[in-house]
Amino acid sequence: MVNTSTPIKAESKDLNFYYSNGHQAxxxxxxxxxxxxxxxxxxxSGCGKSTFLRCFNRMHDLYPGNKYEGQIIMHPDNTNILADGVDPIEVRMRISMVFQKPNPFPKTIFENVAYGLRVRDEKNNRVVADKVEEALKGASLWNEVxxxxxxxxxxxxxxxxQRLCIARALATDPEIMLFDEPTSALDPIATANIEELMNELRGKLTILVVTHNMQQAARISDCTAYMYLGEMMEYGDTDTIFTRPVRKETEDYITGKFG
Amino acid sequence: MLNNLTELSISPRLAKNIRRNVKERVIEFILMMAALSAVFTTFAIVAILLYESFGFFETVSLVEFFTGTVWTPLFEDAHYGIMPLIAGTLTTSFVALAVAVPVGTIAAIYLSEFASHKTREITKPVLELLVGVPTIAFGYFALLFVTPLLQIIYPDLPGFNMLSAGLVMGVMIVPYIASVAEDAMRAVPMSMREGSYAMGATRFQTALRVVTPAATSGIVAAYILAVSRAVGETMVVAVAAGQQPTLTFDPTEGAATITAYIVQVAMGDLPHASIGYQSIFAAGLVLFAMTLTFNLIGHVVRKKYREQY
Structure with missing residues (x-):
């Protein structure tokens, strides 16, 4: 539940995004x-929710010709992370991401989790080992591996x-974690594990999750945003969105009449 | 209930279609023949190599062949030690790979991970053009351009030397490595790169720590191709490295390689079934064994590191 006293971690303001082919997503x-x-x-599908998510870690910068307009203000820095003077690598060091399909690196389990620390030049093996263990525990994978x-x-x-990828993202102590349909490639049991894990992370860090699964959104989220054709149709408390949506379109979508 | 089943007659609509089956078989046979032609040719070559070498080894003992340090099969006072030719082949190949492996790999990393689409579209065809240059041209380039250039630095360098031949051969092999390794790196899925970037990695870190390990199998394939190419290369070494079999691993000296010897002897008119004639096949067999060994090593390494994404 969110109330007026809950601090804001990040905020998008009049965000427009254009792909290199000119399409406004x-x-x-x-x-x-x-x-x-x-x-x-x-x-x-195609409503722009993944596009929106990938603005937060400047993932679109990897492909030439993409263009952002507007702002994503990150706190406590009070900085627009889309500004030209911002280094996307610094942003990604604080805003981590878990992808739709598990994408481990061709390395050992340990080195996968240590990757973020290695690219930050953490030389102290003691520190690396501790962080890896902590991250694997945080991702409920430690006992298995x-x-x-x-x-x-x-x-x-x-x-x-997928839990390894979550551990990899956790190992660098991110402030925000982005999940892009993290369970869409998993079976129901693995999905339940990931959801439980996200529940455990609640309160420890800020999470933004894209999901196709309405029940999942209802189960795990505090706030929900419904997007359609690149626009934010409705935003609010998850309870409110799922029980008393303001707009007809939102209600149609969440009740399965459409989509 | 099984014993209650009666044999039913087969409806013509479900019966096996003879014409279609025959047609399929014929096509399958033609395809198999095409595939077998390559296999057959290989076996035929090996058979001839073995047959002619057999005559050679009736005269020359294996011990003399592999331990002798002088190779003069065409002289009055004939010696049959293959080692000088193997040394020449290994030395020129080593010099060539010392150039081609680092330059080719770096070129592949650049083309795959750093170059813009436009740069790649221009650079890659130009690089591949190098493959189309006749090797004899590279040979004379080594002899008439690179050797005099090297002689400015090393005034004692002989006109025929393995250094110049090896360097030019290396440049010649760069496109092979660059092209095959780049294909392997580009085949690494974008999702893996995104995973690396999302962790705050730079482009260079991503290329070195994620893309290169993921493409190991293809990169090793490129190296194996390069080794086979270097060991089997004939014209450059025949023209620029010299024709004198010398047991030395010093690249600043001239020495004949196995291929250079074969080409040299094959150009003269040797009587069929003479020992000189047969020596070509014995040398060829050694060459074949060398490339086969490298290919087998490559195969094992590739299997170990095959792509798993």
Whole structure:
């Protein structure tokens, strides 16, 4: 539950986004992301929710020709992370991401989790080992892998790989974590594990999650935003959105009449 | 209930279609023949190599062949030690790979991970053009351009030397490595790169720590191709490295390689079934064994690091 005293961690203001082919994928999107809460983004395919999510860690910068307009203000810095003077690498060091399909690196389990620390030049092996253990525990994977940290990550099951990717993202103590449909490639049991894990992370860090699964949004999120055709249709408390949506379109979508 | 089943007659609409089956078989046979032609050729070459070498080894003992340090099969006072030719082959190949492996790999990393689309579209075809240059041109480039250039630095360098031949051969092999390794790196899924960038990695860190390990199998394939190319290369070494079999690993000296020897002897008119004629096949067999060994090593390494994404 969010109330007026909940601090805001980040805030998008009149955000427009254009892909290199000229397509405008986001139209004046404004919404707050509350600190240490889970915010869910829902909407039909192609509505721009993943595009919106990927603005937060400047992922679109990897492909030439993409253009942002507007602001995403991050606190406590009170800085627009889309500004030209901002280094996307610094942003990504504080805003971490978990992808739709588990994408472990061709390395050992240990080195996968240590990756973020290695690229930050953490030389102290003691520190690295401690952080890796902590992250794997945080991702509820420690007990399953503690005896085979030097195995290749590809030998893990899909659900374990996804938790490994969560551990990898946790290892660098991010302030915000972005989840792009983290369970869409997983079976129901693995999905339940990930959801439970996200529940445990609630209150420790700010989470923004894109999901196609309405029940998932209802189960895990504090706030929900419904997007359609690049626009923010409705935003509010998850309870309110799912029980008394203001707009007809939102109600149609969440009740399955459409989408 | 099984014993109650009666044999039913087959409806013509579900019966096996003879014409279609025959047609499929014929096509399958033609395809198999095409595939087998390559296999057959390989076996034929090996068979001839073995057959002709057999005659050679009736005269020359294996011990003399592999331990002798002088190779003069065409002289009055004939010696049959293959080591000088192997040394020449290994030395020129080593010099070539010392150039081609680092330059080719760096070029591949640049083209795959750093170059803009436009740069890549221009650079890659130009690089691949190098493959189309006849090797004899590279040979004379080494002899008439690179050697005099090197002689400015090393005035004692002989006109025929393995250094110049190896360097030019290395440049010649760069596009092979760059092209095959780049294809392997580009085949690494974008999602893996995104994972790395999302952790705050730079482009260079992503290329070195994620993309290169993920593409190891293809990169190793590129190296193996390069080794086979270097060991089997004929024209550059025949023209620029010299024709004198000398047991030395010093690249600043001239020495014949296995291929250079074969080309040299094959150009003269040797009587069929003479020992000189047969020596070509013995040398060829050694060459074949060398490339086969490298290919097998490559195969094992590739299997170990095959892509798993």
């Amino acid at each position: 986001l139209k004046s999107v404004s919404m707050p992301i509350y600190e240490n809460k889970i915010t869910a983004l829902i909407g039909p 503690k005896d085979r940290l030097n195995d290749l990550a590809f030998n893990l099951s899909g659900g374990q790989q």
